[in-house]
Amino acid sequence: MSIEVGSKLQGKVTGITNFGAFVELPGNITGLVHISEVADNYVKDINEHLKVGDEVQVKVINVEKDGKIGLSIKKASETYREPQQRSNQQRPKKQRDDFRPKENFEQKMARFLKDSEDRLASLKRNTESKRGGRGARRG
Template sequence: MQLEVGTVLEGKVTGITKFGAFIELPTGQTGMVHISEIAPTFVKEIHDFVTEGQTVKVKVLSIGENNKISLSMKQVEGQQNGAARAQQGGARPQRSPRPPRRRPEPQPQQHRPGNYEWQPRRNDSADFEDMMSHFKQTSDEKMSDLKKTVESKHGGYSRRSNSSK
């Protein structure tokens, strides 16, 4: 028997790990049902849903490199429930459509207190020399202010040795 993606088979649970369950298929191959494909609800503990030796129906999701077979129990359960509803003549209950998500509209630029311009406009016409001289002038002013502040905190006190006692 050749496996194909989408095929529903019965298999036997041969092993359980924290991330999934290994299923032996009728072909003799082994596939894995990832924890996210065990049930349509949140699965914290796989042992709550399957036990070793149990026969389960699985759907082949993919066949990857080295014949790694990815299986799903959740998708088989969904197919069976849909088929049962169709046999009963009932249609699948319709969900009300979600309204599309809207991105918030951008707020208009608000002026800062005091009408202060926080980001100065770039003067593209200024050349490098002008920018450097402006930077040096600003830097010198800041250093001068810093020196004044430090001197005023020390009160003009200079360190003298107290050896004259």
């Protein structure tokens, strides 16, 4: 039996590792379901989702030249939807209020230095008064 990318098959989990699960497909062919392809949400421990001997439906997502077969359980489910790619035309247009004229390096550096000095002055004001530094009242 030839395994083709995109086909959905029934398989049996034969082994579990920390990075995925090995699934035996029809014809005694084994493929790997990577941990990121087990469920729609984040999977910390694959043992919470699969056990050796479980029957699972998988979708073939790649077949490499050396014979390795990549499988996905989440893409085999009926509820899975492919994420849509956004083209440049679909991006929302920037509002006029968001427009900032291009700054050259010197202008950016001057703005950075001013912001940095303001933050340092504020930080010094707040910390000196708390630890009794210069100019702080005592007693």
